[in-house]
Amino acid sequence: MLKVCHLYPDLLNLYGDRGNIIAFMQRCRWRGIPVELLEVNVGEPVNFADIDFLFLGGGSDREQNLMAEDLLLRKDSLQQAIEEGLVVLAICGGFQMLGQYYLTHDGQKIPGLGILDVYTKAGDKRLIGNIVIEVEINGEPVKVAGFENHSGQTYIGNLQPLGKVIAGFGNNGQDQLEGVRYKNVFCSYLHGPLLPKNSKLTDLLIQLALRRRGLDTSLPRLNDDLEEAAVGVIVERLSK
Amino acid sequence: MNIKLMLAVMAAKIAAFLSRMFGGKGSSLPGVVARKIYAGTLRDLAGQARQGIIMVTGTNGKTTTNNMIASVILSAGNKIVINQEGANLITGVTTAFIRYANWWGRIDCDYALLEVDEASFPKVLMEVTPQMVVVNNFFRDQLDRYGELDKTVTLVRDALKKLPEVQLILNSDDPLVAQMQQATGHRATFFGLAPQQRTETGSQQTREARFCPHCGEELQYHSYQYSQLGSFICPGCSFQRPEPEVEGFAVETVGARLRARVKYPQGEAQITLHTQGFYNVYNALAAFAVGNLMGIKEEQIVKGLLTYRPAIGRMETFSYQGKPAILNLVKNPTGYNEGLNSLLSIPGSKTVFMAVNDNDADGRDISWLWDVDFEHLASADHETDLFVCSGLRAEEMALRLKYAGIPREKITVIRELEAAIKTALEGPGQLTYLFSTYTALWPAQKILLALAEKEDTHAEGMSSVS
Numbered sequence: 001m002l003k004v005c006h007l008y009p010d011l012l013n014l015y016g017d018r019g020n021i022i023a024f025m026q027r028c029r030w031r032g033i034p035v036e037l038l039e040v041n042v043g044e045p046v047n048f049a050d051i052d053f054l055f056l057g058g059g060s061d062r063e064q065n066l067m068a069e070d071l072l073l074r075k076d077s078l079q080q081a082i083e084e085g086l087v088v089l090a091i092c093g094g095f096q097m098l099g100q101y102y103l104t105h106d107g108q109k110i111p112g113l114g115i116l117d118v119y120t121k122a123g124d125k126r127l128i129g130n131i132v133i134e135v136e137i138n139g140e141p142v143k144v145a146g147f148e149n150h151s152g153q154t155y156i157g158n159l160q161p162l163g164k165v166i167a168g169f170g171n172n173g174q175d176q177l178e179g180v181r182y183k184n185v186f187c188s189y190l191h192g193p194l195l196p197k198n199s200k201l202t203d204l205l206i207q208l209a210l211r212r213r214g215l216d217t218s219l220p221r222l223n224d225d226l227e228e229a230a231v232g233v234i235v236e237r238l239s240k
Numbered sequence: 241m242n243i244k245l246m247l248a249v250m251a252a253k254i255a256a257f258l259s260r261m262f263g264g265k266g267s268s269l270p271g272v273v274a275r276k277i278y279a280g281t282l283r284d285l286a287g288q289a290r291q292g293i294i295m296v297t298g299t300n301g302k303t304t305t306n307n308m309i310a311s312v313i314l315s316a317g318n319k320i321v322i323n324q325e326g327a328n329l330i331t332g333v334t335t336a337f338i339r340y341a342n343w344w345g346r347i348d349c350d351y352a353l354l355e356v357d358e359a360s361f362p363k364v365l366m367e368v369t370p371q372m373v374v375v376n377n378f379f380r381d382q383l384d385r386y387g388e389l390d391k392t393v394t395l396v397r398d399a400l401k402k403l404p405e406v407q408l409i410l411n412s413d414d415p416l417v418a419q420m421q422q423a424t425g426h427r428a429t430f431f432g433l434a435p436q437q438r439t440e441t442g443s444q445q446t447r448e449a450r451f452c453p454h455c456g457e458e459l460q461y462h463s464y465q466y467s468q469l470g471s472f473i474c475p476g477c478s479f480q481r482p483e484p485e486v487e488g489f490a491v492e493t494v495g496a497r498l499r500a501r502v503k504y505p506q507g508e509a510q511i512t513l514h515t516q517g518f519y520n521v522y523n524a525l526a527a528f529a530v531g532n533l534m535g536i537k538e539e540q541i542v543k544g545l546l547t548y549r550p551a552i553g554r555m556e557t558f559s560y561q562g563k564p565a566i567l568n569l570v571k572n573p574t575g576y577n578e579g580l581n582s583l584l585s586i587p588g589s590k591t592v593f594m595a596v597n598d599n600d601a602d603g604r605d606i607s608w609l610w611d612v613d614f615e616h617l618a619s620a621d622h623e624t625d626l627f628v629c630s631g632l633r634a635e636e637m638a639l640r641l642k643y644a645g646i647p648r649e650k651i652t653v654i655r656e657l658e659a660a661i662k663t664a665l666e667g668p669g670q671l672t673y674l675f676s677t678y679t680a681l682w683p684a685q686k687i688l689l690a691l692a693e694k695e696d697t698h699a700e701g702m703s704s705v706s
Contacts (some may be wrong), residue, residue, distance in 0.1 A: 010450065016610030023642050055605055077550040129604065147605045193610045196643055197636070229653070 001034045002052040002209055007094075008040045008059075008067050015149070017057035019193030020089060023202050031220050033206070042070040048081035052209040056189060058092030067095055068097060071113065078116050085212045087205055088185040091194065094151055095179070095187035096120045116182050117159060120152040123172070127151065129233050131168025131190060133178040137200050144198045145234035146190030155187075157181045162188050167238035184208050199227040248278035252338045265682070266322040267327035271334030282330070285337035286368040289321065294530060295361075297396060298376030298417065298486050300575050300594055301523045302328065302355040304515075304554050305376060308527035312354050312544030318350040318534045326678070328357040332363050354533040358392045360401035373400065374409040374421075374526050376447075378416040379467060379573040380608070387532035389416075390535075393453070400424040409529050412484040413469040419453040419479070429533060431525040432484035434473045437491045437518075453519065454479050464698075466518070466581075467574045481624065486529040488521050493585060496557065502528055509538050515550045517582045519575075553681045554642060555582065560665045560692035565672040567688060571602070572610040576675070580616055583623075583673045590624050591667025592617075593660060594641075595631035595680040602677040606633050609640045611631040626667045628649045630660035631680045661687045 006021050022039065028035040040046045048054065059067060071078075082088060090098050102110040103121035112119075128149045135144045144163060153172035161171070162179025170178035172190065179188035186205065188194060196203040199222070207217040252270035257264035274281040286293060296306045303326065310322050323336035324365055333354050341347045356364050358378075375396065380389050393416050400406065401424045408424070411417040412432035421428040433605040449468040457476030464470035473480035490512075498513040500521050513524055523546050531541040550556050553569035570576040583590060598604050617624060627650055629638040634653045641651050654660035661684060664672050676684045688694075 015605070016607035017642070019607070019610030019640075022610070026643050026645075147607055149605060191607065193607055196610070198641055223648065226635060226639045226648075226651075226653070230633075230639045233633065233635050 001036055001205075002028055002099060003036050003038060003214075004048060004053045005038045005040055005046060005048075005051040005055065005199050007046075007054065007174070008042065008054050008063075008070075009039045011044070011059050011067050011130075011169040015058070015092075015191045016152040017055075017091065017191070020055055020057075020091070020195040023033065023139060023173050023193070023195035023199075024205065027199065027202050027205060027222065030222055032211075040168045042066060042216055048074075048077050048086060049084070051081070051086060052213065053205060054081075054086060054088045056088065056090040056094030056097070058094055064093045064097075068110075068112075071097060072111075073083070074161075075113050075115075082115060082185055085093045085184050085208075089195070089205065090185065090187045090190045092150055092189055095189065096154065098185070098187060099154065113123055116156075116180060116185070116187070118156045118187075119178055123153040123228075124149045125151070126214060127153075127169035127173050127189075129168060130238060131170070132166045132235050132238050133163035133168070133170065133177070134166055135201060137204050142198075142200050143235050144190070144194075144201055144229045146194050146197070149191060150189050154180075162186055184212070197230045199224045201240035241344065242284060244278040245281060246343070248274040248281045249285075249338055249345040250343055251277055252281075252335070253343065254596075256335070259491050265324075265327075266463055267324045267335055268329065268331040269335075270338050271331035272332055274338055275331065277407065282334045282364075283335065283367045284581070285334075285341055286352060288347045289349055289477045291318070291350045292371035293352045293354065294372045294374070295364070295368075295370040296353070296355045296374040296376065296526075297358055297361050298374075298411075299358065299375045299379040299381050299392075300578075301519060302357075302628075303373060303551050305518060305523040305526050306353050306355040307551055308376075308523055308545060308548045308693075311548040312527050312531040312535070312536060312541050313351055313353070314479075314539045316531075316534075316546065319348060321347060321349045321352040323354050328355045329360045330367075333360075333364055333368070358396055361396050365399045365403065367405070372407045372409060372530060374530065375411065375417045375420060376468065376522065376526060377411055377414045377467075377574075379574040380487075380611075381570050381603075387418050398422075398424050400426065402657075407533060409526055409533070410482075411469070411526070412482045413465055413471070413522075414449075414466060415453060415459055415472050415479075415503060418482055419425045421482070422454065422479070428482075429486070429529050430484040431486040431522070431529045432488075432519060433465055433491070433525070434480070434489035435465075437489065437702035438522075439466065452476055452479055466578065469522075472494040486525050486532065488525050491518065491521050498524075499525070502503075503526065504532055507531070507538065509542055511542055511545050511623045513545055513548065513557050515548070516585070517555055517578055519578050530569050543631055550686050553676060556685070557695035558688050558692040559695055560672065563665075563671065564695070565665060565674060565688065567676065567685060567693055569678065570675045571678055573608050576609075576612040579675055580613065584616065584620055585653075586671060586673075587603075588670040589622075589668070590671045590673045591626045591627045591628070591664050591669035592624055593630065593664035593672065593674040593676075594637050595657065595660070595674075595684060596629070596633040597631045597677050597679045598633050599679040601679050606636055609636065612640075614641055614644035614646070617641070625650065625669050626666070628660050628664040630655060630657055631651050631677065657683050658687050662691065665691060 099118040161177035252274035408428035412430035450472035
C-alpha cells in the first residue's frame with residue numbers, strides 16, 4: 001500500500017494542482033498497486049515517515065501565508081523524512097517554501113523551511129507561458145511539458161536542477177535551469193497538472209516510492225498514447 | 241453638436257463595415273478606432289441613455305443575466321442599447337453604443353445594458369456612470385490573465401467604492417459578492433435561492449472562498465448550493481448571508497425548461513425559463529430584482545423571462561436528424577461542473593463533444609481542466625457512450641477524461657472541429673452534448689447551424705443582438 005499525502009488541499013487548490021495526485025494514484029491503480037490518499041489540512045496530524053508520496057502545491061498569497069505558518073511547525077519531522085528518502089513533489093509556492101527565503105521587492109526576507117539550499121527573490125515581470133524542459137529519467141533525456149506562471153525568481157546554487165529549459169523561462173529566466181532535485185524531492189514551476197502528461201516522470205516517482213519501501217520497482221508498461229500526444233502538442237508548438 | 245464624436249462614430253462605423261466584409265465579427269475594432277480618434281466617445285454616447293445604465297459583472301452568467309434583463313425591460317416597452325455577448329471589454333462596450341448610434345453620434349434609448357468583464361469594470365466606470373450594478377458571483381477564471389481571485393474581487397470593490405451613488409443588486413448566497421454592500425456602503429438589493437434547492441451537488445467541488453472577506457475567519461455553512469454559494473455565517477464577525485428580498489424556491493426542471501417560485505417584497509410569482517442549468521435561476525432572479533426595482537409589473541417581468549432565449553452556447557439547442565444537440569460554453573471549473581450536472585440531469589444516453597482551445601481569449605493556461613469533476617461522468621458511465629475531444633488542446637482534454645476514469649476506448653481525439661462535431665452528432669447517444677471553450681464556440685455554432693437545425697430562435701426584439 002502506497003500512501004499519498006496531499007498537504008493543504010483546502011488552501012492550495014490553484015491551477016489544477018490535484019491533477020498531480022490524480023495521475024500518481026491512477027498510474028498505481030492501473031498496475032494493481034494499492035494506493036491510499038490522505039488529505040492533510042492546517043492543524044491536522046500527519047506522520048511524514050509513514051507517507052510514500054507527498055505533494056505540496058502553490059496558492060494565492062493569503063492561503064500561502066496560512067500554509068507557511070502551519071508548515072513551519074512541522075519542519076523537523078518533514079526534514080527528517082526527506083533525508084530518509086520521502087518522495088516529494090513541490091510546485092511553485094511549495095518549491096519556494098522548501099528553500100531558505102523569499103526576498104520581497106522591498107527587501108524583506110520571508111523565511112522558508114530551509115530544507116533546500118535555494119532562495120527566491122521577487123521579479124519584476126511574471127514568467128508565464130507554456131514551457132518544455134529536458135529531464136534525465138533513468139539515464140535518458142525526456143521532454144517534459146507544462147505551463148509556468150510565477151513572478152518569483154529562484155536560484156538553486158550548486159544543487160541539481162530538475163531539468164534544462166528548452167523553451168520557456170524556468171527558475172529565473174536566466175540560467176536555463178528548471179526546478180531542483182534533492183534526494184527524492186522534486187521541485188518545479190511547472191504548475192498544475194505536471195504529472196498527468198509527463199508519465200515517465202510520474203512513473204519515476206512511483207518507482208522511488210516503491211524502492212524506499214523495499215518493494216518491487218518493475219512497472220508494467222501502460223498505453224501512454226494520449227500522454228505522449230499531449231506533450232507532443234506543446235513540444236511541437238514551442239519548437240516552431 | 242460634437243464634431244469629434246461625429247468623426248469618431250463615422251470612422252468606427254466604416255471600420256465595422258470593413259471588418260465584417262473581411263469576415264470579422266466587428267465587436268471590438270470599431271470601439272478601438274473611435275477611442276483613438278476621440279477619447280470621450282464612450283462617455284458621450286453612454287450619457288445619452290435617458291433612464292440610465294445597468295451593468296452586470298461577475299464571473300459566470302453575465303451574458304445570460306444581461307439578456308434576461310433586456311427581455312424584461314423590452315417587455316415593458318423600453319428602448320435599449322446592449323453590448324454584443326462576450327464583447328465585454330471597454331472596446332466592446334464602446335462598439336455596442338456605436339452600433340446603436342446614428343452617423344451623427346445620436347442614440348435613441350431608454351436604458352443601456354452592459355455586461356462588463358471584471359477586470360475592465362474599473363476602466364469602464366471611469367467613463368460610464370451606472371444607476372444599477374448587478375454582481376452575480378466570483379469564481380476563478382483565466383488566472384493567467386487576471387491573477388488571483390482576491391485581486392479581481394478587490395478591483396470590483398474598489399471601483400464600486402469610488403462611485404458616489406449606485407444601486408447594487410447582489411447575490412446573497414456568494415460571500416464574495418454579498419460583502420460588497422458593507423464594503424462599499426452603497427444601498428443593495430439581494431437575490432438568492434432558498435437553502436437546499438438541489439441534492440446532486442458533488443461534495444468534491446472547488447470552493448473558492450473559505451474565509452470571511454471582512455475579518456478572515458473561516459466561514460461556516462448550513463448548506464451549499466454549489467461552489468462557495470450557500471447559506472454562510474462568519475463565526476468571527478456579524479457577516480452572514482443577507483436575507484434576500486428576491487428569493488427563488490421550488491426550483492424544478494420541466495422538460496427543457498426551468499421553473500421556480502419567486503418571493504419578493506410585493507408578493508410571490510412563478511417564473512418559467514426556456515433554458516436549463518440550475519445556475520440560470522440565479523441569473524433570472526437578478527433580472528427579476530432589476531425589473532422590480534424599476535417598477536416593472538410582475539406580469540411583465542414574468543413575460544420577459546419567458547421570452548428570453550439563450551444566447552449562443554448557453555444551453556443552445558439544435559436538432560440533428562430528429563436528435564437533440566445542446567451547445568454549452570465552458571470557461572472555468574465551476575461553469576464546467578454545472579454543465580456536467582446539467583448533462584447528467586437529462587435522462588438517456590449521450591454522446592459528448594468537448595472542444596478546448598488555448599487562445600488568448602480562452603486563457604492560455606488550461607490547467608483548470610484538472611479542477612473540473614469529470615470523475616462524476618466516470619461514475620455515471622452508463623449515461624455516456626462516446627467522448628469526442630477536439631480543439632487546439634484536444635489531447636489534454638482526452639487525457640483529463642482518461643485520468644478521471646473514463647474507459648480509453650470511449651475517448652476519441654479529432655482535432656479538426658467540423659469532423660469532430662459530425663462524429664459527435666452521428667454518435668450512438670440519444671442526445672449530443674457539446675462543450676466548448678470561448679474561441680471554439682463561434683466556429684462550433686457555425687458548423688452546427690450548417691449541419692443541424694436550430695431549435696429555438698432569439699426572443700423578439702433581440703434581433704439586433706447578432
